[in-house]
Amino acid sequence: MSSHADAPAAPDKYLVGYFVEDDEIVAATKASRQAGLPIYDCYTPFPVHGLEAAQGLPRSWMTYACFLLALTGFLSSMFLQSYTQAIETPMWSGWPLNVGGKPFWPLTAFVPVLFELAVLFAGVGTALTLLAFLRLYPGQKPKFTLPGTTDDRFAIVLDTGASGFDENKAREVFGRHGASEISWVAPNR
Amino acid sequence: MSATHADSHAHSLAGPVSFSMPGGARNLAIGLSVLGAVLLGAGAATAGDHGAWRVFADLLIAAFFYTSLAIGGGVILAIMHVTRAGWSTVVRRIPEAVVTWLPMALVTMLVVGGLGMHHLYEWSHPDIVANDHLLRHKSVLLNPTWYYVSTVAIIGLWVAFTFKLRANSIAQDSDGNEGHTGSNMVLSVIFLIFFGFSMTVGSLFWLMSLEPHWFSTMFGVYQFAGAHKAAAAVCTIILAMLLSTGQLPQANANHLHDFGKMIFAFSTFWAYIWVSQFLLIWYANIPEETGYYILRQDGGWMALFGLNVILNWVIPFFVLLPRPNKRNPKVVVPVAIVTLLGLWLDVYLQVMPAASQFAAHHHKLDLHGVVFGPGEIGATLLLGGGFILVVLKMLGKASLVPLKDPYLQESLHHQQ
Structure with a gap:
């Protein structure tokens, strides 16, 4: 899983933490923000209460x-x-x-x-x-392929292209909040 | 199963969350009642010849208003149980306190009906009925016996159902038996079905028969809609009070938001029913039906007729539409008060034009237009003080948070 552990942060790769409980992803998202990790987005199989606030998203228009x-x-x-x-x-x-x-x-x-x-x-x-x-129309390809996130897993995707991205810190934060898997994903093109 | 998971981040509930009525609230309630009695006396003294009808009309408005609030609380409580609502457990003791006015509701309705029947209800005069073809046919149901039997049976059963719901809930605090939750759900289903029929029959006797020649098939739903939104307003005000004084730290803006949504939704439901009742009568344009609205649009009543819709729907709808307003006690409490004034005006507009018209005919009085004075305010304050005393007193009789409810953890973590 961690074969890319030593890979340099490339803009075409994103670090993903997977969680099995909705509470875990909310806590992990809060902690990631506090640690200054650049959250690209969160992917969940159902709407998780409190996640928008944890991500610091502005109120939807x-x-x-x-x-x-x-x-x-x-x-x-x-x-x-x-x-x-x-x-x-x-x-x-x-x-x-x-x-x-x-x-x-x-x-x-x-x-x-x-x-x-x-x-x-x-x-x-x-x-x-x-x-x-959301650009969800017929023929649209998903940005990422994140196994299980439409079923029973919750994922935080970090934008590793941002300057000063600290992979070790990200792995530490995800691990501390019970991530079941931490892996790299490349966006679909 | 999921208990271990819930316990892993449980809020600690060290013990019962106690509440006792603040001395200020007690004094305010007693003061309101005393002021109300004085105003009602002043209203009676200035009502002139045959003024008794006015006092009983005032008392009927007040008695039905608080009956509506109490039974609306019962409906909110039953819906929480039927839907197995997770959000509401931590605030459920509030509607459980509101329903405790129902025994007094029975007393007040019986006093008004018993002493004021001949002053208010045309059908209670045998000489009038004898000479009125329609009333003679309706007298099978519209007679004093059925009035009393229905009032006692309906409000009596409301008391039985809602007090059992309350007792089960409080018993669970000590014995922790999850069976209470199941029996409350079954009881609530039966109660809600009974309520649908009984509210129709009850409001038929108490309000609709003030104009015994007139009828509306959606009258009961209309009363229910008003009662539900106003009871939600009462729950909102009590919750906001508990939040602002820090007496219910387990609840937060998310629970206030849900009560705010209930005011918003049922104000709109009220408007829907209001339009439906009006529209059918307006469209059909049958004299025996339109008389009700013509009476309320003539002689100065029209301004209040329009104000009724503004207070009950326009203000709650547009003010509570944005999300932050439903979560802000500084906005939602004033809207709740407007909603309560709206229900009062609604009941007033159903009682007073009819009662003054009957009094004018019966006593050959010269009564035209809006009838409003200290008596109307007085009767409402008189019973209002009692309502506050009873509800806040009973709120303190049990822990403010149901301690061993299986949905408690879900409620404590409620977010939206």
Whole structure:
């Protein structure tokens, strides 16, 4: 496993620590940051609570995307319903209907569709935004091949290309937190 | 199996986490009750001729408001058990304390119903019923006997279920028997099914029959939605108080966040039900149904009708939407208070227009528009002081943390 132990830190190689418990990877990530080790990313089979904080990642902007998408759905729905039911101009017009003597622009009746389109845009849009941002689309190759990280193992990948990378310190920190394996990985090209 | 793993990083719980009501809270509660009694007296003195209806309407608002909070706490507690929630164990004693108002809820509802029935409920007058075709047919159910039987049976069973849940939970503190967790889950399932039906029947008698010609099939769900979010608000306020005074160091912002989410979600659920009830009646436009909303949109009520939606949905939704706000006691507690004011206004808007309309007809009074004065505030403060005393007193009767709950470790390590 440690055949590369003496290899110089090359930018095309990354040092990976594997763990078998989610608690271990959170603790190891915290310790790695404290030791000044450059964390490239963590890979886990499921979302681990507290890992983002341990990595020191900033708050995701995905919630703002979700809100804006919901707003887009809301406004689209308002336009759709207003145009089809209420707007009449010489240039273009919808098809105003008299429904039981109700007003032609009945906001009360719009509520269900406003709600539904806001939810639809927010739900589908956020999922697509996330996939696009992560560049997860058909034909995409994984950056790394890290055995077990979609099954039952947790991995911390260190960016060994950073200046002053201390491999011995990394091995010490990983080992102290119960790493089951420490090995080098080259990114897929 | 997993116990050894959990123990490897266990928080040490040396023993029971004790709580006793701060003297300030006790004095505040007693002061509120005294002030409330004075205001209610002032309201009664200035109510004019035939003013008794006003006092009983005030008391009905207050009694139903606190009944809602208590049974909403019971529903939150039961949902925690049914879903085997891991996050909530460390804060579960809070809803377990909130439900202890239920015996007083039964007393207050019976006092209001017993003494105030003829002042509030049109169907309790045999002479009116005899000359009213619809009420004569409804009198099979809408009569004093069924009112009392239903009130006693419904709130009585709520007391039985929720006190058993509480007793099992506290018994586990000493005997450590995991069987209590299983029996509480089964009990909670039965309770929630019963609650769905009983809240519908109960709110039919207590509130909907104030306008006995009117009906809404989603009335019970509507009351439940309001009760749930307001009870979540009460739990939030109590938890924030315990966190700020350092009396519950095992809990943290993650648990506050979850109660905040509950206020957020059930405010939105309330709005959903509010719109649904309004929309169906507005669309169908049948006179016997629209009368309810016309009464509440005319004569100055419209401003309160709109304010109701703002307090109960607009403010909680937009303020609690960003994540940090749900974790910040300085934001979430004011929103919880707004939510409680919202439930109060909601109950007020269901009772007062109907009660004043009936009084105006019955006593030939000249009553128009919004009826609001010291009496409305007084009745609510009077019972509110009692609510605070009972809940905080009972909160101190057991350890603030369920000591031997199998989900305790999961709850202590809850993160989001």
